[in-house]
Amino acid sequence: xxxxxxxxxxxxxxxxxxxxxxxxxxxxxxxxxxxxxxxxxxxxxxxxxxxxxxxxxxxxxxxxxxxxxxxxxxxxxxxxxxxxxxxxxxxxxxxxxxxxxxxxxxxxxxxxxxxxxxxxxxxxxxxxxxxxxxxxxxxxxxxxxxxxxxxxxxxxxxxxxxxxxxxxxxxxxxxxxxxxxxxxxxxxxxxxxxxxxxxxxxxxxxxxxxxxxxxxxxxxxxxxxxxxxxxxxxxxxxxxxxxxxxxxxxxxxxxxxxxxxxxxxxxxxxxxxxxxxxxxxxxxxxxxxxxxxxxxxxxxxxxxxxxxxxxxxxxxxxxxxxxxxxxxxxxxxxxxxxxxxxxxxxxxxxx
Numbered sequence: 001x002x003x004x005x006x007x008x009x010x011x012x013x014x015x016x017x018x019x020x021x022x023x024x025x026x027x028x029x030x031x032x033x034x035x036x037x038x039x040x041x042x043x044x045x046x047x048x049x050x051x052x053x054x055x056x057x058x059x060x061x062x063x064x065x066x067x068x069x070x071x072x073x074x075x076x077x078x079x080x081x082x083x084x085x086x087x088x089x090x091x092x093x094x095x096x097x098x099x100x101x102x103x104x105x106x107x108x109x110x111x112x113x114x115x116x117x118x119x120x121x122x123x124x125x126x127x128x129x130x131x132x133x134x135x136x137x138x139x140x141x142x143x144x145x146x147x148x149x150x151x152x153x154x155x156x157x158x159x160x161x162x163x164x165x166x167x168x169x170x171x172x173x174x175x176x177x178x179x180x181x182x183x184x185x186x187x188x189x190x191x192x193x194x195x196x197x198x199x200x201x202x203x204x205x206x207x208x209x210x211x212x213x214x215x216x217x218x219x220x221x222x223x224x225x226x227x228x229x230x231x232x233x234x235x236x237x238x239x240x241x242x243x244x245x246x247x248x249x250x251x252x253x254x255x256x257x258x259x260x261x262x263x264x265x266x267x268x269x270x271x272x273x274x275x276x277x278x279x280x281x282x283x284x285x286x287x288x289x290x291x292x293x294x295x296x297x298x299x300x301x302x303x304x305x306x307x308x309x310x311x312x313x314x315x316x317x318x319x320x321x322x323x324x325x326x327x328x329x330x331x332x333x334x335x336x337x338x339x340x341x342x343x344x345x346x347x348x349x350x351x
Contacts, residue, residue: 004179009147009169010035010077012180013103014043016151017075019182021189022101023049024074026063028056028082031115032171033105036077057082061089061102068098069208071195073155077103079171080121081112083129090164091130095210097194097225099158101151102136103167105174108333116333117171119255120307125168126284126314133222135229137165137236138283140254144178150281152184157236159190161228168283170306172256172335238281239290243269247276249345250294252315253304254280256335261304264341275345283311291318300324302344304336 007015014036017025025040037053044051050067054060060076067074078086083104093100104125108118125138137157139150147169154165196206212218240258243265244250253261258279268275278294280287295301300323303312309327316325328344330336 004181006177007144007180008035008175008177009141009144010105010174011039012144012148013077013151013167014039015182016148016184017101017155018043018047018049019184019186020073020152020155021186022073022075022155023047024067024072025050025076026052026054026060026067026074027076027078028054028060030079030082032107032117032174033077033079033103035174036103036105057085058089061086061093064100065089065093065096065098068093068100069096069196071192071197073159073189075101075103077105079105079107080109080118083121083124087124087130090136091132091134092210093164094130094134094136095132096208097162098164098208099162100164101154101158101167102164104169106168106170108331114333115171117173117256117335118306118331118333119170119257120310120331121168122283122305122307122310125166126286134225135163135284137161137163137232137285138168139165139238140168140281140283141173142255142258142279144173144176144180147173148180148182148184152186155189156187159192161232162194163228170255171333233285236282237285237287237290239287240277240279240281241290242277242279244276244278244294246274247294248299249273249275250291250298250301251275251277251304251341251345252280252291252301252311253277254283254311255306257304257306260336260338261341263338264345267338267342268345273345280311286314286318288314288318291315292320295319295322298323300326302326302328304328304341304344306335307331
């Protein structure tokens with residue numbers, strides 16, 4: 001068994017990115033993800049990489065765009081208001097079919113909000129965030145180990161599909177410390193013949209661009225991109241099922257909310273209540289078919305969230321009227337307790 005080290009979630013993301021071959025980081029400090037930038041500032045110069053604290057989040061994402069254009073494994077990180085500022089650049093990356101990693105360690109909002117954990121950027125991450133028709137692959141870890149594991153996975157998926165991938169964590173995941181194995185599943189980055197690395201007069205120029213002034217051509221590009229998205233929805237869904245064999249009540253939760261919910265489920269099972277958990281690991285693509293299948297047997301669903309209720313809309317779409325769907329939530333930086341979730345299991349949450 002590989003040795004483990006005690007790391008914060010933010011630090012685990014940074015070290016995993018380096019191990020995955022990321023040598024270019026552009027960002028801007030904001031609580032509760034600043035440790036990622038601080039870690040990169042220390043490590044990148046020692047390994048021949050680039051750390052640059054940009055003048056703004058807008059500048060940082062456009063630097064990511066530039067490094068991705070020449071085929072580099074590159075990342076940025078921020079928290080909720082900072083990701084809002086990056087959204088135009090993320091849309092440009094999606095429109096240019098560029099791979100890259102964006103990490104959002106969420107805090108409460110809207111606006112500057114607070115610095116405590118939240119999951120209220122779900123809509124922003126899974127429904128676009130910037131302008132135009134596009135998706136990001138969105139991955140939601142629920143442990144420090146998963147912060148490391150899925151950072152590596154994110155780079156692989158970004159390169160495989162030539163698109164941005166987001167790690168959507170919350171402030172708790174970023175700040176908590178747990179033992180982590182850094183014996184990660186590292187694959188070499190693929191060749192990138194599309195990159196703007198110069199031609200040597202041996203091939204046609206590569207052009208990275210999201211501008212298309214001929215509407216028929218832009219329509220064709222959008223339809224082709226959504227064919228890729230449909231393939232991803234069929235082949236890249238990740239989820240966890242917990243005590244689902246006989247569950248009559250199903251909790252759907254991700255991140256810290258899922259960890260809290262497991263404690264509540266254990267307590268409920270001791271009282272003879274048949275309850276289980278579906279934890280989406282990919283928030284996009286969402287495990288719609290898994291939830292829909294569970295709704296053929298379960299009587300009710302509870303979406304547990306650190307928001308005013310965002311993921312619940314996707315849960316309702318997946319359930320499609322086959323069972324009741326309720327909300328158990330806290331907002332503004334508060335976290336549901338196991339006792340609150342247990343109360344929702346026993347007596348119902350908000351409709």
